Amino acid sequence: MKSKLNIYYKYLLASGFAAVTLSCSNTKFLKEGQMLYTGGEVKIENDTISKKDKNELQAALEANLVPKPNSKILGLRPKLYFYNIAKEPKKDKGFNYWLKYKIGEKPVLLGDVDREFNKKIIENYSENKGYFNAKVTYDTVSKNKKAQVIYKLRPGARYLISNVKFQKDSSLINKEIQTFTNKTFLKSGNPFDLDVIKNERDRIDNGLKERGFYYFSPENIIVQADSTVNKGHKVELNVKLKDDTPRLATEQFTINNVIVFPTYNIQDVKQGKYKVPMDVDSLSKHAYDDIYIIDPQHKFKQKIFDRALYFKKGDLYNRSNHNLSLNRLISLGVFKFVKNEFVLSDSLNHKFDAYYLLTPRQIQSLKLEALGRTNSANYAGSELNLNWTHRNFFKGAEQFKAAVYGAFDVQMGGQENAKNIFRAGANVQLSIPRIVAPFRFNSSSAFVPRTNITLGYELLNRTEYYKLNNFNASFGYVWKENVKKEHELKVIDITLVSPANVTHLYDSLSLNNDAMRRVVAKQLIFGPTYSYTYTNTMLPRTNTFYYKGTLDLAGTITGLVTGADAKKDKQKEIFGIPFSQYAKIENDVRFYHKFTEKSSFASRFIGGIAYPYGNSEFIPFSKQFFTGGSNSIRAFRARTLGPGSFDPRTIQQGYLIDQSGDIKLEFNAEYRANLYKFLNVAAFVDAGNIWLLRDDPSRPGAKFTKDFLNEIAVGAGVGLRLDFSILILRLDLAMPLRVPYYQKGDRWTFNEIDFGNAAWRKDNLILNIAIGYPF
Incomplete structure (x- = not known):
């Protein structure tokens, strides 16, 4: 114990010596007569102001003082030090230039401080806050070539x-x-x-x-x-x-005429094809109700403008409808530029015409994407996507998207004989800019509500084990109340999973494993899903928040009608396939705190539960929860953690099933900082696990019990993020700190950490390579 204390004291002594040395070393670069400016301080001399008001006033005044002293980190000024030690570069490039002017920071000297100017700032700000009799004096305190300016404020009573x-x-x-x-x-x-x-x-x-x-x-x-x-x-x-x-x-103005140019182009205007403003006689042939739509080639249905525009002839002008109309035109997604002009047409009666000048986006686009990827489960692979988009499919700003893709993932080490994975599929989506329903849906939101229809198919081939045919279809709505709140309701969401070519090898491996058998079971899942999203992360605030809640109900009405009960009778079937019945809810909560423009804290909590009933004893494998991997608990390989305290090392060698659960709890915390331009670093901690609602003989310890806190996995690590604006490449290196399938009392692994041991590094250091932030 004594030796450890000696080491600790030596460390403190060395750190203190380094701090003093680095601090003093900056002043030795100063010329004769120069003094390093260390900042200004405002002292308020008034006994009648409350402590809270005094602190707020002092903080605001000191924030307005100029110039700012050299930046400090833990009491030191490393940027100033780098500036001082770097040689003056001969060119505006190279290492010395980068170190001196990009990493380094020019010294702020006492001679740079205009004390009279700061005095006026303090007086003016104080008066603006009601201290009309503010008096300010200042003094300079210097020592060891460092100087600080002290401003004394006598504000008097506040009015x-x-x-x-x-x-x-x-x-x-x-x-x-x-x-x-x-x-x-x-x-x-x-x-x-x-x-x-x-x-x-x-x-x-x-x-x-x-x-x-x-x-x-x-x-x-x-x-x-x-x-x-x-x-x-x-x-x-x-x-x-x-x-x-x-x-x-x-004067109070009303709307006279509303004129829309949906194919507006500045070049056409220069050539005299469009005339703005237009005379009434030339407008009459373009009339649609109370709107004039100048679209000689009939590229757009006129109804879309009637729905999007909130101004009608004779309406009193108001800013809300002005902004609402512009935002709805933009959210149609078919116009690249949206411009609005109000032209005085009847000054005697206080009327003007509203012009909407809309420049369409490229209506059709074809994009080919080739992607390379790797994950923490030791798979590396590639994906090829061909996407076609039509933004005005039926001339009503309907967006039609079609995609075909193929992908493969090859096992690169890790579990032996885990086999390669091939995927191929196609999907289409039609998005209609209104609610298509037998009921009337009125929305005064700035965002156009949409009806989405999707169809898709995917073939999954896990070589030497099985093939799965996945069909999916959905019909539903997306609408936003405002920029913060969004709703998505899929009235019907259908998934059909049909196995093919299940091999004898897989049958033998899954003989005594119910979870493995359910992977290749026929599944018919249908029902409504609803999600609600709230976020203010787009706002320039210190603290921001994100929440998404999802509710998934499968086979509810059908199960009630048929009286399905898997425990009492044979499962009810549709087209010879048992349909699933369950209720699933998931909550994703995120909190972000900005320390400075270059550093922040991010955290996330995920909590979810899926409960089977009626026609189902188990949740379909594709709808269960998973954990581990690059966007989850990064110290454990993708989908290998859990459920509960189940030990994956007991699984028969040759196949490692993706571990799934009915309950999920996960917490992530991450500190993020910018080092230089595109280079960002992070330090993070992840914790959580998944569990089953029922016992599974093939996975002992998987059931959720009151002892669940002892089965929480914990991992930590550091990461690099290369932010190239259009792409964020993320590299996270993590290691487990708590392993839930170890023996009780031995689940924390701090005593096992050994960076110098190659075998330990291979088993415990997990590198995650991903695109974008994890949350």
Whole structure:
């Protein structure tokens, strides 16, 4: 114990010495008279401000000081050090240039600091937050060629709002403003805050835009502050229109004509083929209800614009319908550019024409993809895909996609005689930009709802074992409430699995293994599925969240009608095939926290359960849960972990079945950081497992019990991510820290870690190569 403490103290001493050395070494590069600027500090001298307000004010003020000192990591400035030790490059390339100007950071000196400018920043910001009597002084503290500037702020008392007046007059625009003054951000008793005043101006502008005032601007609003009408530190606010507000900004506009150019091209305009604006006489032959559609070649059905556009002739202009129409046109997926213009056509009656200038995308595309891949189960392979897309299949912005593919995966070491895998198939999808149903579906979302119809077939050939024919078909809907919330309902989702050429070798291997026999059993699965997705990860926030919940119900109504009960009677069949009955629910929750622009934390929890009933004693193999692999618990090879404490080493040599379960729990945590441009690193921990709901004699320990926490697998590792924008190549190296099929008490493996042992590395270091982030 004493020797370990000595080593620990030596390590601390060495680390401290290195920190001091590296820190001091930066100042030795300074010239005579130069001082390294280490930052500015704001000290607030006021006993009447609450601690919370004082901390918030101090943090905001220090964030506004310029320039920023050299960046620090654990108290050190390595970027500055690299700049100092690198020689001045002769060219704008090469190692020295990269080290000095890409990795390194130029020293920020005290001479670069304009203290008077920072003083004005502090005074102005304080006044904008209601501290009208702010006084600032500053002083410079220097030692060992380092300097810090200390700013002392005496803000005085903060002024509060005593009263808010919205000036009244007889104009139409003023009457409209008065209708929503009750929702003002300016409240009596609140502190004076210039940012809140700016938000109030934007609020008024948004309200007026919804009431037809197209040409209005927040700059037309003035908020006058008067601190002389009240005793004490109070201020009265008077909200009014500026005297020089343009006449157009005060007028309420309605829509006259709505004109659509669905094949708009800027080159055609230059050649005089299109005239914008158009006269009324030339418009009449293009009329469709209240819309004029200029499509001489009839490339698009007129109905799609009637559904997408929310402006009609005579409507009062409002910004919501303006943006809604543009977003729905974009979400049709058939237009590359969407442009909107409002042209004044009747200034006397305050009317303008709405023009929609739409440039179509390439209607058809053919793409050939060749992919190479590898996974942690020691398979390497390739896939060839041929995809054809038509974006206007029936001239109503319907998207039709057809694909054929072939793939193979070859065993490269690992389990002997695991055999190669070949896949080939085809699928088609028709996506219609509306809800096709016997009921009416109204959506005011910016996203066009879609009806999706899919058909597919795949042949899976696991050489020397079996072939499986997989047929699938679905019909359903996808709709988004807004940018954060999406729903997908497959009214019917059918899967038919039919085995072929099951070999005697496989029969002999699966003789006493029910799980292996179910892999090649005929399966008919049909029923509705529903998923709900919520995410705000696209927003520029420090903390973001993602959730997806999926519910899968198979054979429910059919089972009730037929009275199916596999425990009491022979399974009910359709076309000679027993149909599956189960309920499955899965939840995927993710949380992201951004530390800085170059570092973040990501986490994920997956929890799911599948319960068979009625006509089924077991969940179909294709619908069960799996774990392990590049997007799961990376310290275990794909689909080899679990269920429960089942030991896969007991499986008969020659075939390693994909391990599946009825219950899944998984947690992942990952720290991500950017090193240089496209080069990112990560450190991660994964934990979880799968379990069965019922005992399986061929897999002892697989059943879910109250002891499930002792059967959690844990792995950890590090990774490299090469982010080339259009492609993210990921390499994760992981090792198991806890193995659930080891003996109780010996499942943690810290004492077995031996990086110097080749045999240990071969069995425990798992390299995952993948595309994209794991979550």
